[in-house]
Amino acid sequence: MALTFPFSAIVSQDEMKLAILVCAVDPSVGGVLVFGDRGTGKSTAVRALAALLPKMRAVVGCRYGCDPTASNTQCPDCDALRAQGKTVLPSHLVSVPVVDLPLGATEDRVVGALDLERALSQGTKAFEPGLLARANRGFLYIDEVNLLEDHLVDLLIDVAASGENVVEREGLSVRHPARFVLIGSGNPEEGELRPQLLDRFGLSVEVRTPQTLAERVEVVKRRDAFERDPEGFSALWKKEDERTRRSIVAGRKRLKSVAIPDSVREAAAKLCMALGTDGLRGDLTLIRAARAFAALHGDAQVGDKHLRKVAAPALRHRLRRNPLDDSGSSTRVDRAVAELLAA
Known part of the structure; x- marks a missing residue:
C-alpha cells in the first residue's frame, strides 16, 4: 500500500x-x-x-460498514440479523x-x-x-x-x-x-x-499559493523529501500525526460535554443576521463548528474566540451578493466579526 x-x-x-x-x-x-x-x-x-x-468499529461482513451499536441506522442485512435474535452483532475495527x-x-x-x-x-x-x-x-x-x-x-x-x-x-x-x-x-x-x-x-x-519565499521553499523541500524516501519522511512526522489523531479521539469523546452559553448562541445569531445569511443553516453550522473546535482543543465551553476562528469557513459561502459592496465574502465576514466579536 x-x-x-x-x-x-x-x-x-x-x-x-x-x-x-x-x-x-x-x-x-x-x-x-x-x-x-x-x-x-x-x-x-x-x-x-x-x-x-x-x-472505527463495524459489523463483520457488512457491506455498508454499519455501526454495531446504532440499531436505528443499520442496513437491511444487519436488521435481519437482529430479527434472528442476535442482540450483539460481531464487530471488528476497520x-x-x-x-x-x-x-x-x-x-x-x-x-x-x-x-x-x-x-x-x-x-x-x-x-x-x-x-x-x-x-x-x-x-x-x-x-x-x-x-x-x-x-x-x-x-x-x-x-x-x-x-x-x-x-x-x-x-x-x-x-x-x-x-x-x-x-x-x-x-x-x-x-x-x-x-x-x-x-x-x-x-x-x-x-492560495504560498506568497512568501520561505513557505514556497519549504513546500518544495518537503514534497521532494517525501518522493525520494516516503517511509523515512513519514517516520519523521509520525509522532505529530499521532498527536493529531489523539486530539481527534479526545475531541469526539469531549464533544457532548462542551457547554454553549446562550450569550454565544446570541452572538452567532447576531453575526448571521448582520451578514444577511438565508435560513438558519449558517447559525447551526457556526455553533456546531465552534463546539467541535473547542472540543478539539480541550476547552469545556464555547466562547467568542471559537466563533471568531470558524466564522469565515462557516459563513463565507452563504452570503448573498451585495451590489453596493464589492468586497469579497471573506472580507465581509472578517469585518462583521471585528464589529460584533471584539477580541
Whole structure:
C-alpha cells in the first residue's frame, strides 16, 4: 500500500486543515468545500486524512460498514440479523473509508445496481453496492466538484439530506444507510458550484499559493523529501500525526460535554443576521463548528474566540451578493466579526 503525504507535514493552509479536523471531530458540521489555486495541497490534505483518522468499529461482513451499536441506522442485512435474535452483532475495527467519486462516474456506479454476475450465473436478483455504500460512516471526496454533472449533483443533495440511499430499478428496491462527510475541491476559475450543493457543505475554505519565499521553499523541500524516501519522511512526522489523531479521539469523546452559553448562541445569531445569511443553516453550522473546535482543543465551553476562528469557513459561502459592496465574502465576514466579536 502506497504511503500518503503526512497530514502534519502540510505547510501552512491552516484554515483548510482546521476545517478538516473540525469535521473529523463532528461530522454533523456538514463537510468541507476547498476552493483555490491548482497545486496548493487540496487533494493531498484529503488523502492524508484517511491515514490520520482513528479506526472505527463495524459489523463483520457488512457491506455498508454499519455501526454495531446504532440499531436505528443499520442496513437491511444487519436488521435481519437482529430479527434472528442476535442482540450483539460481531464487530471488528476497520479504517474509516475515504472514497473518491470520479467526475465521469455513472449513476449505477455511484448508487449501486443489479449484480449482473449473480443474475446470470444464479438467476437471482442481488444488489451490488456503489460508491455511496462504500462511503457510509466515512468521507466522500469529489475533486473538481464544480464540474460534476447535474444529475449526480441532484442525487448527492438528496442523499446528503436524508442519510439514506434509495435504489428503485431493474426490479430492485433497496434502501441502505449512506451517511458521509462530503469533501469537495475545485478551482473557481473553472466554474461555480450550484447553489443547492454549495449550501450542503458545512464549511468552505479558500486556499492560495504560498506568497512568501520561505513557505514556497519549504513546500518544495518537503514534497521532494517525501518522493525520494516516503517511509523515512513519514517516520519523521509520525509522532505529530499521532498527536493529531489523539486530539481527534479526545475531541469526539469531549464533544457532548462542551457547554454553549446562550450569550454565544446570541452572538452567532447576531453575526448571521448582520451578514444577511438565508435560513438558519449558517447559525447551526457556526455553533456546531465552534463546539467541535473547542472540543478539539480541550476547552469545556464555547466562547467568542471559537466563533471568531470558524466564522469565515462557516459563513463565507452563504452570503448573498451585495451590489453596493464589492468586497469579497471573506472580507465581509472578517469585518462583521471585528464589529460584533471584539477580541
